[in-house]
Amino acid sequence: MATVVVPQLLTLTLRVPLPPKANTGIFSFGMATNISRMNDSLPGISHWMLHSEAQLHILAPVEEYASVLEARMRKASVNVTIHTDETPFARRYVSLIQKLYDERSPETRWLVLTDDDTFFPSIASLASHFTDNYDSSESIIVGAISDDLRVIELYGLLAAGGGGIFISVPLARQLLQQPTWSKCMAFSNNEGDELLDKCLNTFTQVRPVFDQALHQMDIYNGEGSSPEAGYLESGRKLLSIHHWKTWYEFNVAQGAAVAVATGHEGIFQRWLFDGDTVLSNGYSVVEYPRAGSYGGITEKELEGVEYTWNEGDPEELWRYVHMMGPLRPRKTSEKKRSAKLVDAVEVITPEGRAIRQIYVERSQSNTAFRPRDRVVELIWLI
Structure with a gap:
């Protein structure tokens, strides 16, 4: 079996707002x-x-x-x-x-x-x-x-x-x-x-x-889907979310574990890298491929919330714009590769304590497009 050498990448410094002083x-x-x-x-x-x-x-x-x-x-x-x-x-x-x-x-x-x-x-x-x-x-x-x-x-x-x-x-x-x-x-x-x-x-x-920052989240897609993605990848201030264990499944405690390193303001905070990769902290790492007619994603596009619920039906979009607009159409899997958070644990590194997040994009059977799982590992130093 051939040995693959993975080059060590530079440490990134990401800015996270300080938590407000509040009673x-x-x-x-x-x-x-x-x-x-x-x-x-x-x-x-x-x-x-x-x-x-x-x-x-x-x-x-x-x-x-x-x-x-x-x-x-x-x-x-x-x-x-x-x-x-x-x-x-x-x-x-x-x-x-x-x-x-x-x-x-x-x-x-x-x-x-x-x-x-x-x-x-x-x-x-x-x-x-x-x-x-x-x-x-x-x-x-x-x-x-x-x-x-x-x-x-x-x-x-x-x-x-x-x-x-x-x-x-x-x-x-x-x-x-x-x-x-x-x-x-x-x-x-x-x-x-x-x-x-x-x-x-x-x-x-x-x-x-x-209050527009409080979210009832009356959204649904059907078994095994991720209607919540548009919200949690929106980069907007979410003072509350709902239905995380009933209408969809998302491990909120696992998503919030990164707060030990970033503070609570870093939960669901969003960063865009090189115009094609977006980290929604504690939820997903998404790549918008630059291939053929696909051109990554722009900051202007990211101002809109992706319409990931209700099967992305454009005829029903009017039902939701009062709360989450502007909305943008749901991306197909060819235009959006999503690795979702599956694990977040505290670890010890040579630099000290850290939170290790594991994001996984599952393979798609019977297709050449995604023949195997893809894993993204992030280490947040505490």
Whole structure:
């Protein structure tokens, strides 16, 4: 077998923004879920709650494993309390408002309703964004609007729970007044965000403020596809993402592992190399081949988000431009070679501690185009 000598490349220095200085204690997060789903979500939650000043309260039906999970999360430096609640999901979800209000600290400014498949890449950026842009002394609710106009047509202009619903303490106090609260909890709805929206519309003049950096991600492609690629390769500021273990599969904790080296601001940060290779940190390394009529990719093209969901159907593109536009057509596999992150672990190198990322492009059987797997290894020095 012939020996292949791989030349050593020069070390690259990439610039990553410093994390903002922010008080994360302004948030008290709440989830209505069950213990088995929480166990699957633990690695992702541990990332964004780790060593923060925020609280996390979970309402879940009685399960024997609850105390064990709570202990595991606290050992991982997550400030969490699991509360037993047997009420139907929608009411349990909205009742988080009362639980978070009752458990708030003197620092709490926002009561945040989330799903167990919601992920915040940087809680410091989230806190800085809310401190700079919203007045928590007012009765206000901030959230994500659905990415899909057809969903909006069905359910209206409501704050979608998966992107995070942020309720100021004064608004929570207003909703919890009797008899308003009892009437809200008596409404019949199957979804928590719909029940909350009905309560707001019936008893207050407060309507949601929709934040473009919060993402519900109502996108789908079918089994085995990657609808999320357009978002996570967009280079845009993503304060929240959703559906990472339900509508598509992406290991958010693995993607975020690079934060040990780059800080949380480096997660999903994007770099363009030589006009044909793009690193979306923690998600993919993509090559846009320069061959034949293919000419790499330009910075102008990269200003648009690739339409990687809904099968890339151009007739349906209008449904999504309000949230993620401008959009650009989905690239075929001949024009875009994607190596996706499959592993990220801490290692020891001659230079010291580092994070090693492995990105893999899988071979395509029965074609000459990609006869074998292709691997990209990145070493981030800590």
